[in-house]
Amino acid sequence: MKRVVMAVCATFTGIALQGAAAQTEEKPVPIAQAPYHRPVFTNQYLTMLDVYVPPGRNTGYHTHSQDSVSVNIVVGRQTNQNFGSATINPPGAGGERGRATFTNYVKEGNRTHKATNIGQTPFHNVSFLLTSPQPYKTTPSTRNAQGFTQVMDNERVRGWRVRLEPGQSTGQITQTAPGLRIVVESGEIAEVVPTVADRAMYLGTGQYFWQEPGTTRSIRNIGTTPVEFVEFELK
Incomplete structure (x- = not known):
């Protein structure tokens, strides 16, 4: 009888631990703490991330909340799944190498999702997150010069x-x-x-x-x- 009770307890303990592990895996984190998102530089203006997702890996659920720019270095085939949704969106088009993309999360609202690299090559981009939610009131150049x-x-x-x-x-x-x-x-x-x-x-x-x-x-x-x-x- 004692062995039966111990076995039952062990079973429920295992189920509880599995459930806790699943909850931990599903809990979103800020983008700078996401798997395969490596912070490489930070100052008063921005934080830079080197994002490198090998084939077959995923980023875990993470939240975008800061205005950001990303530049594609190596284009992978990634699915996307928004947090709380069972829908897995297939890889989109337009992810060509070198493309620079700005997303205004401050105005558009936070996004929490998970990306999975289902391709045969890594997904690699370099991104930067703007520290301030408001413009810095600096004046960039126009660069009306050859080559720019x-x-x-x-x-x-x-x-x-x-x-x-x-x-x-x-x-x-x-x-x-x-x-x-x-x-x-x-x-x-x-x-x-x-x-x-x-x-x-x-x-x-x-x-x-x-x-x-x-x-x-x-x-x-x-x-x-x-x-x-x-x-x-x-x-």
């Missing part, structure tokens, strides 16, 4: 894509607001700043660089392959 193609302009961020073939250069610009660079396609560049020696550097795919305002520069591809990146200035 504007890809984003809204109440929070202005962004430009730069793609240079070997030997090509951009025109000269002056950055007037805090910002950053996210690399889509690796290569070697030189930053050309008046009155100082050219600064050569290697840009690796998926790398990211914070850029303070006030610098006047142009950029030249000094490598043997095309290089592509996206630069942003905050508003």
